[in-house]
Amino acid sequence: MAESKKAIKLISDNRQARFRYEILETLEAGVALVGTEVKSIRAGKVNLRDGYVLVRGGEAWLLNVHISPYNMSAQYFNHEPKRDRKLLLHKKEIRRLIGQLEQKGLTLIPLKMYLKGSLVKVSLGLGRGKKLHDKRETIKRRQDKRDMARALKSR
Secondary structure, three states, rough: OOHHHHHOOOOOEEEEHHHEEEEEEEEEEEEEOOOHHHHHHHHOOOEEEOOOEEEEEEEEEEEOOOEEOOOOOOOOOOOOOOOOOEEOHHHHHHHHHHHHHHHOOOEEEEEEEEEEEEEEEEEEEEEOOOOHHHHHHHHHHHHHHHHHHOOOOOO
């Protein structure tokens, strides 16, 4: 099946990430999961808000992402909700990321989790933390956009 023909179903979106960070670049990664995690993800029981990515030992790890336990299985077979999950990236991508994270002082944040065909994928954003005045600027721009839309609608 061709890449463009796979159906993409958005599971979770980290809207806070675009407010807290200036996203410079995005990339896609697979996630190593256990069976009950996949079932919970399909049910939409994921929270990416506090998640982040660390590169250690030449591997990328998704940390602090909460995937709720699957309630239709016995607790014995269930997974730990906030365990570290390995991201599936090529070695070349990981080496490039290490360079950017260390030299430029950037952060890697999960932006979206979605199903691509039957595979669970995460969209990662390489970003720099926004300062308070940048956040105010974003809020002001958003409010101006709403006011303009409201004015055009009322005509």
